[in-house]
Amino acid sequence: MxxxxxxxxxxxxxxxxxxxxxxxxxxxxxELTGVNPSTVSRALGKPGRVSAKTEAKIRAAAAQLNFRxxxxxRALPTGRTHTLALIVADITNPLFFRLVRGAELAATxxxxxxxxxxxxxxxxxxxxxxxxxxxxxxxxxLATTRLSPERIAEIASRKPLVVVNREVVGVTAVVPxxxxxxxALVSHLYEMxxxxxxxxxxxxxxxxxxxxxxxxxxxxxxxGIAAVEIGPASPTLSGGREALRRVIAxxxxxxxxxxxxxxxxxxxxxAEAAVVVPDELSVAGFDDIFGxxxxxxxxxxxxxxxxxxxxxxxxxVLAAVSSEDDAVSEDMPALTTELxxxxxxxxxPGGPFSS
Amino acid sequence: MxxxxxxxxxxxxxxxxxxxxxxxxxxxxxELTGVNPSTVSRALGKPGRVSAKTEAKIRAAAAQLNFRxxxxxRALPTGRTHTLALIVADITNPLFFRLVRGAELAATxxxxxxxxxxxxxxxxxxxxxxxxxxxxxxxxxLATTRLSPERIAEIASRKPLVVVNREVVGVTAVVPxxxxxxxALVSHLYEMxxxxxxxxxxxxxxxxxxxxxxxxxxxxxxxGIAAVEIGPASPTLSGGREALRRVIAxxxxxxxxxxxxxxxxxxxxxAEAAVVVPDELSVAGFDDIFGxxxxxxxxxxxxxxxxxxxxxxxxxVLAAVSSEDDAVSEDMPALTTELxxxxxxxxxPGGPFSS
DNA sequence: CTGAAAGCGCTTACAG
DNA sequence: CTGAAAGCGCTTACAG
Numbered sequence: 001m002x003x004x005x006x007x008x009x010x011x012x013x014x015x016x017x018x019x020x021x022x023x024x025x026x027x028x029x030x031e032l033t034g035v036n037p038s039t040v041s042r043a044l045g046k047p048g049r050v051s052a053k054t055e056a057k058i059r060a061a062a063a064q065l066n067f068r069x070x071x072x073x074r075a076l077p078t079g080r081t082h083t084l085a086l087i088v089a090d091i092t093n094p095l096f097f098r099l100v101r102g103a104e105l106a107a108t109x110x111x112x113x114x115x116x117x118x119x120x121x122x123x124x125x126x127x128x129x130x131x132x133x134x135x136x137x138x139x140x141x142l143a144t145t146r147l148s149p150e151r152i153a154e155i156a157s158r159k160p161l162v163v164v165n166r167e168v169v170g171v172t173a174v175v176p177x178x179x180x181x182x183x184a185l186v187s188h189l190y191e192m193x194x195x196x197x198x199x200x201x202x203x204x205x206x207x208x209x210x211x212x213x214x215x216x217x218x219x220x221x222x223x224g225i226a227a228v229e230i231g232p233a234s235p236t237l238s239g240g241r242e243a244l245r246r247v248i249a250x251x252x253x254x255x256x257x258x259x260x261x262x263x264x265x266x267x268x269x270x271a272e273a274a275v276v277v278p279d280e281l282s283v284a285g286f287d288d289i290f291g292x293x294x295x296x297x298x299x300x301x302x303x304x305x306x307x308x309x310x311x312x313x314x315x316x317v318l319a320a321v322s323s324e325d326d327a328v329s330e331d332m333p334a335l336t337t338e339l340x341x342x343x344x345x346x347x348x349p350g351g352p353f354s355s
Numbered sequence: 356m357x358x359x360x361x362x363x364x365x366x367x368x369x370x371x372x373x374x375x376x377x378x379x380x381x382x383x384x385x386e387l388t389g390v391n392p393s394t395v396s397r398a399l400g401k402p403g404r405v406s407a408k409t410e411a412k413i414r415a416a417a418a419q420l421n422f423r424x425x426x427x428x429r430a431l432p433t434g435r436t437h438t439l440a441l442i443v444a445d446i447t448n449p450l451f452f453r454l455v456r457g458a459e460l461a462a463t464x465x466x467x468x469x470x471x472x473x474x475x476x477x478x479x480x481x482x483x484x485x486x487x488x489x490x491x492x493x494x495x496x497l498a499t500t501r502l503s504p505e506r507i508a509e510i511a512s513r514k515p516l517v518v519v520n521r522e523v524v525g526v527t528a529v530v531p532x533x534x535x536x537x538x539a540l541v542s543h544l545y546e547m548x549x550x551x552x553x554x555x556x557x558x559x560x561x562x563x564x565x566x567x568x569x570x571x572x573x574x575x576x577x578x579g580i581a582a583v584e585i586g587p588a589s590p591t592l593s594g595g596r597e598a599l600r601r602v603i604a605x606x607x608x609x610x611x612x613x614x615x616x617x618x619x620x621x622x623x624x625x626a627e628a629a630v631v632v633p634d635e636l637s638v639a640g641f642d643d644i645f646g647x648x649x650x651x652x653x654x655x656x657x658x659x660x661x662x663x664x665x666x667x668x669x670x671x672v673l674a675a676v677s678s679e680d681d682a683v684s685e686d687m688p689a690l691t692t693e694l695x696x697x698x699x700x701x702x703x704p705g706g707p708f709s710s
Numbered sequence: 711c712t713g714a715a716a717g718c719g720c721t722t723a724c725a726g
Numbered sequence: 727c728t729g730a731a732a733g734c735g736c737t738t739a740c741a742g
Contacts, residue, residue, distance in 0.1 A: 023490060023735095025734095025735055025736085026736070027735080035712075035713085036712065036713045036714075037735090037736085038712075038714075038715090038736095038737075038738080039711085039712055039713075041735095041736065041737060041738085042712085042737090042738090049711080050711065050712080051711055054711080054712085068486070068489070068490050069490075069735085069736075070490050070735055070736070071491045072427045072430040072431050072436060072490075072491070072734090072735080072736090073431055073718095073734070073735030073736040073737090074735080074736055074737075075427040075718085075736090076427050076428055076717090076718040076719065076720090076735080076736070076737090077717065077718045077735090077736060077737045077738075078718085078736085078737065078738095079718080081427060083470075083491075091452060091455050091456050091459060092453065092456050092645070094449065094452070097446060097447045097449070098447060100446050100471075101446050101447050101473070104446060104471075104472075104473050108472075108473075108484075113470055113472070113487075113488060113491065114470070114471065115438075115468055115470050116455075116459075116469065116470075116471045117459075117463075117468070117469075118456070118459050118463075129463075131423070132468075133468060134423070135378060135423050135424075135425050135426055135427075136426045136427070158377065264649060268649075290447070290449060290645070290646060291645060291646040294619060294623075294646050294649050294650040294651075295649040295650070295651070296649075296650070296651030378719095380718095380719055380720085381719070381720070382719080390728075390729085391728065391729045391730075392719090392720085392729095393720095393721075393728075393729065393730075393731090394727085394728055394729075396720065396721060396722085397721090397722090397727095397728085400721080404727080405727065405728080406727055406728090409727080409728085424719085424720075425718090425720070427718090427719080427720090428718070428719030428720040428721090428734095429719080429720055429721075430720090431718090431719080431720070431721090431733090431734040431736090432719090432720060432722075432734045433720085433721065433722095434734080711742105712741100712742090713740105713741085713742085714740090714741090714742105715738100715739095715740085715741105716737100716738090716739090716740100717737090717739105718735105718736085718737085719734105720734090721732100721733090721734085722731100722733090723731095723732090723733105724729105724730090724731085725728100725729085725730090725731105726727105726728090726730105
């Protein structure tokens, strides 16, 4: 009686998909193994919640079907997307490469995907980008400079957030100790005979630029030498280039730029203006980005542990994500900075060692 | 009778959330405006499907509640995540900065998020990463070198995919025309008196490395000069450094590296070995990455339009995503490469112009 | 240990 | 133009 036109309506078995998207679901596995979908879910989730035998069957079926849990479907009931956002100001700034790599490593290692978004050095864009990405992620690493502390605190109240290279009250921060490297830099310049140092600052909104200047100022005061702040300027090659004139006018014999990019711009402009580095002007930067070693003379810089900073920022976010506890206590050893002396700094002109 | 212990059980009104996550939902808007949630969904989706009046009310309420559609929830019924993946081999290779920026621009401009994943120059990792990210994205841009054409074609059969800097039958590719810049480079070297050129190749699996070598070989043959391939080598600074010995041994007077990073490594090693560039050895690379201009002497290179390539790759994926049509026809003007002559190439030693 | 049910927040035929 | 319902693929109390 295999008659298709049987009067009796076929019992409507709720044949769950084999979805058009093609991807197998837990229903396929359930069908294949003869268990309930919820059992499949349990077996594939935390182990030990299902008999070893059933679990083995289910895992085998999952493997056979090449099953992957649908992250979207999982995110809905759990509220967990297993995705983190890293917001940077400018993707093309080499500073971010190592930071991104560190964050990537830590995120991937924990089974999280990392969405990288760029705020294009604009405060409004920054806020928009964050607002837009927020619902898709479990937490955020913020490595930008334009947002106000109030906005940041507000975002932190909504999602786990870690800021990099700045401090905001009540928000977890990953900031290397700048003192060590920076003081070493000023001492180094002092020993080379410099008695007047210019600091070329970055964006006004940059907490880190402010911080670096403060330390330079204090170190200069302690040594009894002159220090002057020039800027603010764009934290880019051109920001550095455009500042050369003011640096020269300051009569400082050494200039420390907010970052390596600016320092390099300064050196390029100096070369074009036939100002010899370091004989006539010593130049130093911060971060030790790719290229610092390549430029000629190679750039003296205060190196930051960027890869580790990226990793740590992600670890911090993840800790907040899982503990759901707002109180994120940090017990990790302090991150610090280190002076790398290269050819761009030398004896002060007119001093006892000058040629 | 406001007695809590009222015997009559309270009618369980299905009070829809005001979710713990805090984010407002379309149910909140529906409640606030007195319409059905489905109407809210329609009003906020494609316009014109709801009366202007209702839509206005709904939009006002949405704005008031600061509503953002939950991308996960939307992805489930639609299958669209509004997220794209960009897979790169090595995030710290400056080559990718401009590519990433272009991709970012195009994606963000289209309302898509971009997930960046790194495959760490390993074929297995590459496959894993892709497999893992697949369910979360609507399409993929692949800028890696390790995957076999078969694997790539297989992936392309499952999701919209665009490959960058390589060609795979049946898969949309964004590849700049290498001929122009490369031929110009060989001509330039020829005119400088070079009669023997070495090509330092990248990974064996690199389609683009092969392609560049082919063109150099053909150009050299056409000019009647010698060309030799050295390698394969790692597409990194150290890959370049380690190859110097073999380059010298080849007696070629000019070396063209697979990419700028390798060319720079070669120059660093040359400097350490007191081999003067370009007087004793001319060096050139590909891509014109950040740093090429900074190294001394500055690097002669064949520049690729990386930002535009990134944009175009995303546009290509998006086209496939929306047309759902496998036949992606490309009508865009060809992308091309351009020779940038800088200081690292000069007259061949021993030639009529040599010092 | 396992099944049945409800729900995550949205979309989309299906009626009207 | 709008409402009611079903469903996307998963998770997780609730029973047993």
